[in-house]
Amino acid sequence: MDQKQQDNGKGPQAAPRPGGRAARIQAAIFKAVEELKRQGDAADLTVPAIAARAGVTPSTIYRRWGTLAELLSDVAVKQLRPDAEPADSGDWRADLKGWLEQYAEEMASEPGRAMLREVLGADRLENAGVCSAYTSRQLDIIRARALARGDRPPDTAVLMDRVIAPVIYRILFSRATPDAAYVAGLIEEVLGEDGE
Amino acid sequence: MDQKQQDNGKGPQAAPRPGGRAARIQAAIFKAVEELKRQGDAADLTVPAIAARAGVTPSTIYRRWGTLAELLSDVAVKQLRPDAEPADSGDWRADLKGWLEQYAEEMASEPGRAMLREVLGADRLENAGVCSAYTSRQLDIIRARALARGDRPPDTAVLMDRVIAPVIYRILFSRATPDAAYVAGLIEEVLGEDGE
DNA sequence: CCGGTAAAAGCAAATATTTTGCTTTAGTGG
DNA sequence: CCACTAAAGCAAAATATTTGCTTTTACCGG
Incomplete structure (x- = not known):
């Protein structure tokens, strides 16, 4: 019942090493977000949809970002x-x-x-x-x-x-x-x- | 599967008549939001929680506002x-x-x-x-x-x-x-x- | 190169939320 | 007072989110 997820405080590019699994998965997720944003309505931009596109389980996203808003925010900063x-x-x-x-x-x-x-x-x-x-x-x-x-x-x-x-x-x-x-x-x- | 709820286009104060049921319920909901915002964490500010506080069923809120964000936005405008x-x-x-x-x-x-x-x-x-x-x-x-x-x-x-x-x-x-x-x-x- | 270890991902069950079809109620106008 | 319309209630279904536990992966010291 506690509202805050883990916040690793490492910001958008939280990856142990550029070639590591974490980085690969983050890249896949970011790519999925960008593609979905380009394609469909904002309503299709859900965590489960992103996870499916990225070939990842939703809990990975929830555990790393907590909410869709945080993820979208990180993606937007990257694009900006x-x-x-x-x-x-x-x-x-x-x-x-x-x-x-x-x-x-x-x-x-x-x-x-x-x-x-x-x-x-x-x-x-x-x-x-x-x-x-x-x-x-x-x-x-x-x-x-x-x-x-x-x-x-x-x-x-x-x-x-x-x-x-x-x-x-x-x-x-x-x-x-x-x-x-x-x-x-x-x-x-x-x-x-x-x-x- | 359509992302947009009904948008009556009447803005925050969408009430048929100042003493009507719609106005009463909207007031109860706004009050509930204000109270919950004052009290607890932002995480307690969910549609079901607001509905419960206002003595209303959640679908009323979903049908009138569509999303929590829209409701909070209307409440904020009212407060501003x-x-x-x-x-x-x-x-x-x-x-x-x-x-x-x-x-x-x-x-x-x-x-x-x-x-x-x-x-x-x-x-x-x-x-x-x-x-x-x-x-x-x-x-x-x-x-x-x-x-x-x-x-x-x-x-x-x-x-x-x-x-x-x-x-x-x-x-x-x-x-x-x-x-x-x-x-x-x-x-x-x-x-x-x-x-x- | 081979385990050992810690961090993160997968999986699936449990919760919580949102959506929806239908019924009921309140307000409006005849 | 009765019919009509719009919105609310209700409950079931669909989705999304959280969580405990298992498995995988990359890194580390031999």
């Missing part, structure tokens, strides 16, 4: 992990703008919204933090390039507050997509005050 | 509804600052975070929109007073982007509480540019 550094054109303002616009579009898309909801849906707050750390890091990379050229880009924290936060807020709390014009406006406001 | 207008001291800047600081504190509290998560957790996006509309409206009231006195307060949309969004983003995506100093800083930045 940036796979590359932001493009580098030599013009950091353009890179920043491009990256932010693409970020907003991706997050506002249906799969993007679903991932946000899944990340936030878990009891474990950690995943949400990882997610925003990914964003911070990408912005920091662009910022570091600007600094290296002797420029004065805004602090990453400022960009998080002034661009990322409003974009995510709109996605979460309204049906309206933050479109490119809106994002561009936010960016200009931040860059405009640059010299103050 | 402001019960009074913002204080009016005659100094709109002070009123605004006070209201925003209290808002941030309330949302960052454990119950506040829980309500945010519950509102966002439902499939029905509508509730999140209602929630942010509540906030907007409160800000608008303060703003209207300032305008009535011939002042030039910032647009509500600007406050949403520059203060509410960063505060909520921090609450959702980091463990750190947006403290009074942080909120005050955001407000000053917005008010500082006022005359530009």
Whole structure:
């Protein structure tokens, strides 16, 4: 009757060794989740269905993650992990703008919204933090390039507050997509005050 | 095998008439949820437990809301509804600052975070929109007073982007509480540019 | 290379939950 | 007061979750 399962505290990639059984099985389960998410209704995304697809018994999933929400959250974080550094054109303002616009579009898309909801849906707050750390890091990379050229880009924290936060807020709390014009406006406001 | 229950589209207060049976039962269920949330672990907050507390059969809840998440979302929206207008001291800047600081504190509290998560957790996006509309409206009231006195307060949309969004983003995506100093800083930045 | 060991997976029975078909009740309008 | 509709109750069936115990797997020290 105790509500909390074991929480190994090791986070999404809890595997003894990259080739071990645990890693193999986790990979199979993640793959099953991704495939099922792509295919059918959200209603087909049940622990038993995932287990069957992954060729695993449901209790494995319940024992490792506790709830469907935790599993989906881990999968979403994995999918949100940036796979590359932001493009580098030599013009950091353009890179920043491009990256932010693409970020907003991706997050506002249906799969993007679903991932946000899944990340936030878990009891474990950690995943949400990882997610925003990914964003911070990408912005920091662009910022570091600007600094290296002797420029004065805004602090990453400022960009998080002034661009990322409003974009995510709109996605979460309204049906309206933050479109490119809106994002561009936010960016200009931040860059405009640059010299103050 | 269809995932969506009936969705009457009438939102949280779906009752034929204020004194009718439907309203009575909904009130009993909401009360049961609030009581159980106050009392025990989140794990005790199950549909059967709520039904038992409310003196109702579980299928009533499943038929009206479909899932626990929808019910919790409706209850959270109801609790987030402001019960009074913002204080009016005659100094709109002070009123605004006070209201925003209290808002941030309330949302960052454990119950506040829980309500945010519950509102966002439902499939029905509508509730999140209602929630942010509540906030907007409160800000608008303060703003209207300032305008009535011939002042030039910032647009509500600007406050949403520059203060509410960063505060909520921090609450959702980091463990750190947006403290009074942080909120005050955001407000000053917005008010500082006022005359530009 | 061969057991020994600990952690995790499988299995299956026990619980708990959700869904569903049908019946009953409460509120509405004639 | 009676018929009608919408929602609630009830109970059985279907699903999902939890749990105790067994088996497998990878790692470790000989």
